């Protein structure tokens with residue numbers, strides 16, 4: 001059985017100690033469950049369920065009201081930045097032509 005690489009230092013010298021995985025390189029200890037949860041929490045998905053990354057270009061999938069302006073469906077948004085912590089329910093920050101820097105929701109964009 002092959003053991004997962006260390007999530008802390010990426011070295012491949014993991015051994016298992018009961019229900020724990022242990023990395024002898026940096027002494028990080030973790031479990032399958034904690035690793036899975038950590039990875040799940042970090043993944044931000046677009047409207048189609050594709051994982052998004054900082055630096056991606058996305059397209060807005062529906063009109064978004066912004067005060068009296070509207071960001072039109074189909075607007076291309078380049079070089080998004082994923083937020084580590086939600087801001088008002090928004091998980092993406094990006095510059096949109098004509099609007100400047102905005103917060104967006106991953107549920108209204110697609111890659």
Ligand SMILES: [Zn+2]
Nearest residue numbers: 006009023026
């Ligand atoms: Zn390690």
